[in-house]
Amino acid sequence: MATAPLNWQQLLKSGNRIFIGSHAAVPTALIDDLINHANSLHDIEIVQLVTLADNKWAEPQYQHLFKVNTFFIGGEKIRQAVAEGRADYTPCFMTDIPALFTDGVLPLDAALIMVSPADEHGYHSLGVSVDVVAAAAKAAKKVIAQVNPQMPITYGQSFIHRDDIDTFYYADQPLPEAAMPELDARTERIGQYVSLLVDDGATIQLGVGRICAAVTQYLSNHKDLGLHSEMITDGVLELIKKGVINNRRKTFHPGKSVVSFCIGSKALYQFVDQNPHIGFYPSEYVNSPANIARNDKMVAINSAIEVDLTGQVVSDSIGHQFYSGIGGQVDFSRGASMSSGGKPIIALPSTAKNGTISRIVSHIREGAGVVTSRGHVHYVVTEFGVASLRGKSVRERALELIRVAHPKFRSQLLAEVRKFYWVPHYQLQTPVEVAELGAVGFKELKIDGESFDLRPLNPSDERRLQEFFYSHTKETLQMRYNTVPTQMSREKSCTLVSVDQTEDLALCIVKQKGSVVEIQAVGRYYLIKSDNSCEVAFVTREKHQGKGMAKRLLQQMIDIASSRGLSKMMAYVRAENKPMLSVFTKAGFKRKSYDDPSEVFLELELTAAPAKGAS
Structure with missing residues (x-):
């Protein structure tokens, strides 16, 4: 049951600046009492945050009584009032708002707040909204509190003593609730x-x-x-x-x-x-x-x-x-x-x-x-x-x-x-997803107890691929490229990571810790449209060679090529590269006759292999 109406002409003067409680602790009954008994008061500035209420004080009919100044625009009535110039928005970091009150930048004549009933020691709790309310109550010349038995008692730095409250208004009302939003x-x-x-x-x-x-x-x-x-x-x-x-x-x-x-x-x-x-x-x-x-x-x-x-x-x-x-x-x-x-x-x-x-x-x-x-x-x-x-x-x-x-x-x-040269002239390809990797677009791997991600290469990997290239030994370069290239320019790297993944395929295994990303292995195939086949190639960072990364990449590419209806996969491997030959033969590739004795030509008939698809 609410107390009798307050004498607002004694508590406030026209032109005063007042603060009203925030979020679910807005003292609605107290504000209603002010609106209903304002009489000759006018031009009162309301300073507020988001208020989980009807915000009727921002309606046009009360514009001569109130002028809202909000630190955060919440609710359509407040938003409309700001858009129409009937209310103001003051941008400020949340951590800096309290000092606006305590330093007198925005001096408060009164703070209208909601509190719980006092405990046996005379302390009321600010309950569900301490935020900037605590500073407003400390800085205001008057504290006018709606005492609500339904206000929870919260701990921390949430208490105000009854001696620090000038006027009490008792009103029992449920706290406003906010439903969980529906998700799409x-x-x-x-x-x-x-x-x-x-x-x-x-x-x-x-x-x-x-x-x-x-x-x-x-x-x-x-x-x-x-x-x-x-x-x-x-x-x-x-x-x-x-x-x-x-x-x-x-x-x-x-x-x-x-x-x-x-x-x-x-x-x-x-x-x-x-x-x-x-x-x-x-x-x-x-x-x-x-x-x-x-x-x-x-x-x-x-x-x-x-x-x-x-x-x-x-x-x-x-x-x-x-x-x-x-x-x-x-x-x-x-x-x-x-x-x-x-x-x-x-x-x-x-x-x-x-x-x-x-x-x-x-x-x-x-x-x-x-x-x-x-x-x-x-x-x-x-x-x-x-x-x-x-x-x-x-x-x-x-x-x-x-x-x-x-x-x-x-x-x-x-x-x-x-147009602004933020990206170079040679950057032409935008990122393209690999649909077969699923909606998330990558797979988490566990290799020797370490966590890695298998995902597509994309244009933003340009520098990472360049670093990957320069990490290789001459032996690795010889095995992968059949020569020892000495340079990987940014332009060349850009070409290698800017792939139309709906035709060719370029996958990588990366080690990621926060913002630190390092490419550990790269596997790719090049589509040969003339006979609906593709050519496969791999390279793995030396410290992870022999741990199964090429095997993981190859199996993923076999699954993707099969689901895309390709007829076969081919690979050219140097004859002395026994580990890579083992990876291919274990995956079902067969050796085919080839003129160059320094290389082995391998082939996998995809039509004869079950298409696993992406898991």
């Missing part, structure tokens, strides 16, 4: 790719939305994850219940999940209530890049509106239209990049507006603003794969990002960036 196949694929970047024992940060929900779904088989994040959601809750997130290997606040607010179901709110394993801390603490970096293997997962081919990330605007906000993306991207083994990730669908617009762009559109700089991002993920940007030149970044763009936009993107 594209979003699930993005979540799957992101999950592959998360190692066991990592600490993660996840936001709200479909992509982050998909990520939680694909983390269910991980082990010993930690949580240091702005928020906790129902997807994260499921990972905690399954024991996936247990914080055992965290290096900062070990054993505890660290957050600043939560949004979700009633079950989530009940879970955090008086839960000592969940610590709610202010944004200036949780979002501090220095604190974030104290978590080893910190993985920050955020989304974006568009990413240009140099790695610049647009997250708060669509052209001139402001759409959301900076939030904690930069804080966590910077913190993760500073972390030992950390990974800042930007994940987004490759297209927008039903596939008509590419979200991987040659240049950001007019009016759009860069939220996360090209220096912050290590990985960009779409439903077409993972682009690794750390340590990459602009040219290499462009090729990596074109690889994860939607195929129908790749040629256009390549043509556009060539």
Whole structure:
């Protein structure tokens, strides 16, 4: 039961600046009381973050009473008010917002917040939203609190004493809930790719939305994850219940999940209530890049509106239209990049507006603003794969990002960036998937206890293939090329990695650790259209020769050639190359007569072999 209406003429004056509580802790009943009894008050500036409410104070009918100034544009009413000039958007890193209040940059006349009832010591909990609320309550001249018996009591740095509250308004109301978003196949694929970047024992940060929900779904088989994040959601809750997130290997606040607010179901709110394993801390603490970096293997997962081919990330605007906000993306991207083994990730669908617009762009559109700089991002993920940007030149970044763009936009993107010389004139081929490798596009291998990936070569491997070539001994070069070439130019390397994989085939086995990728073996076949056959060749890094990499590559190529209906495969091997001859003969290749005694000609009739297809 709510208390009597407050005398707002005594609490506020026209022209005051007030803060209202955030996310699921917006004091709706208190604000309704203000609206209903404002009388002669006008021109009150409301400073806010996202509020999980009807946001009716931003409706045109209240524009003489309120002017909204938001740090993050959430909800259609707020977005419309900003677009129409009835509300303002103030861009700011989440970690810096509290100082705007405490330093007097945005002095607050009052903070309207929601709290739990006081405990026996007189302390109320800020509950499900500590974030910037704690700083606002500390800095405001008056604190006006809606006391809600349904507000969970959370631990950490979430308490305010009753002596620090000037006015109480008692109103019992359920907390607003947010349903888990529905996932489509594209979003699930993005979540799957992101999950592959998360190692066991990592600490993660996840936001709200479909992509982050998909990520939680694909983390269910991980082990010993930690949580240091702005928020906790129902997807994260499921990972905690399954024991996936247990914080055992965290290096900062070990054993505890660290957050600043939560949004979700009633079950989530009940879970955090008086839960000592969940610590709610202010944004200036949780979002501090220095604190974030104290978590080893910190993985920050955020989304974006568009990413240009140099790695610049647009997250708060669509052209001139402001759409959301900076939030904690930069804080966590910077913190993760500073972390030992950390990974800042930007994940987004490759297209927008039903596939008509590419979200991987040659240049950001007019009016759009860069939220996360090209220096912050290590990985960009779409439903077409993972682009690794750390340590990459602009040219290499462009090729990596074109690889994860939607195929129908790749040629256009390549043509556009060539105008700026970001890629060389000889780079003509855009990446082409090998459909037979499955939707994910690669296979994980275990060889001698080590993990490797078998995947297609692509144009962004140009420098890696060049390094691979220069790692070979003269003996390896002689065996592979039947001569000892002394140079592999960037142009030649580009030709070898820029392959139309629907005709010819170029596969590699790579060792990948974070952003470090090293080619260990390459296998390819060249299509001979005249008799529907192909010629096969391999080369393996010396330290892995004899471990079965050529065998793995050959079997994969046999499967693909068979599924494509080729009639036979051929190979030319130097007579003294006994290990390679063994690989071919064990795969079913037969020796054929050949004029040159220094070489052995082998052939495999594919029509006689069962087509295994891609597994």
